[in-house]
Amino acid sequence: MSEQALAAAVLHLAVVDACAPWQAPANNHYSRTINRQIEDACAFWAATDGEWAEARAAWCDTAGVDPAGARRHALALIAKERGACILTTHPSGSGTGRIETAPPPKLPLSERQARADRAHRMRLEGKSYADIRAELRMTDREVKSAIEMGRQRAARIKALSA
Numbered sequence: 739m740s741e742q743a744l745a746a747a748v749l750h751l752a753v754v755d756a757c758a759p760w761q762a763p764a765n766n767h768y769s770r771t772i773n774r775q776i777e778d779a780c781a782f783w784a785a786t787d788g789e790w791a792e793a794r795a796a797w798c799d800t801a802g803v804d805p806a807g808a809r810r811h812a813l814a815l816i817a818k819e820r821g822a823c824i825l826t827t828h829p830s831g832s833g834t835g836r837i838e839t840a841p842p843p844k845l846p847l848s849e850r851q852a853r854a855d856r857a858h859r860m861r862l863e864g865k866s867y868a869d870i871r872a873e874l875r876m877t878d879r880e881v882k883s884a885i886e887m888g889r890q891r892a893a894r895i896k897a898l899s900a
Contacts, residue, residue, distance in 0.1 A: 745801035753812050755779035757819035783812045850884075851891065857881055858888025 739747075756779035758772070785791040798805040853874060860870050871881050 741800060742802055745797050746803075748797050749801055749803070749808060749812075752779045752782050753815055756783055756812070756816045780816075783809060783816065851887070854884040854887035855891060856888075857884035858892060861885050861888075 755775050758776050758779075781790045782794055785794070794809065795805040798808050801808075853876070857870050857874060857876070860873070861867075865873075867878060867881050870876070870885075871878060874881070874884075876884065
C-alpha cells in the first residue's frame with residue numbers, strides 16, 4: 739500500500755468514526771475506547787487550529803487532497819449522517835473543537851400526542867420496544883415516555899366516555 743493510499747484510508751476512517759452512533763454508554767473499557775475514538779475523530783475534523791488541525795493538514799497533504807476542501811466535505815457528510823450538528827470550540831477558546839449532535843426539535847403537542855397514541859397502540863398490539871423504536875425513530879426513553887403518555891390519554895378518554 740502506498741503512503742498516499744494509507745493517508746486516504748486514515749482520512750476515510752476518521753469520517754467513518756465521526757459518523758458513528760453518538761456516545762455508547764461508558765460502563766466498560768470497550769465503550770470508553772469507542773467513545774474516545776468518536777470524540778477524537780470529531781475533533782480531527784472540527785478543529786480550526788492546534789494539533790488536530792495540523793494532523794489533518796499533514797494527512798491531507800500526504801493523501802494529495804486540499805485540507806480545507808476535505809474538512810468541508812467531511813463536515814457535510816458528518817452533518818448528513820448525524821442530523822443537525824453543532825461545531826463547538828474548546829472552552830479555552832482555542833480552535834480545537836468537537837462536533838455535537840443538536841437536540842431534535844420539539845414536536846408540537848398534537849404531533850407528540852399522535853406519536854404517543856401510536857406507540858401505545860403498537861404496544862397493545864404486542865410489538866416490542868425495539869420494533870416501536872425502529873418504526874417511530876425514537877430512543878428507548880422516548881418510547882417508554884410515549885407509551886405512558888398514550889396510556890394516560892387512553893385512560894382519560896375512557897373515564898370521560900363512561
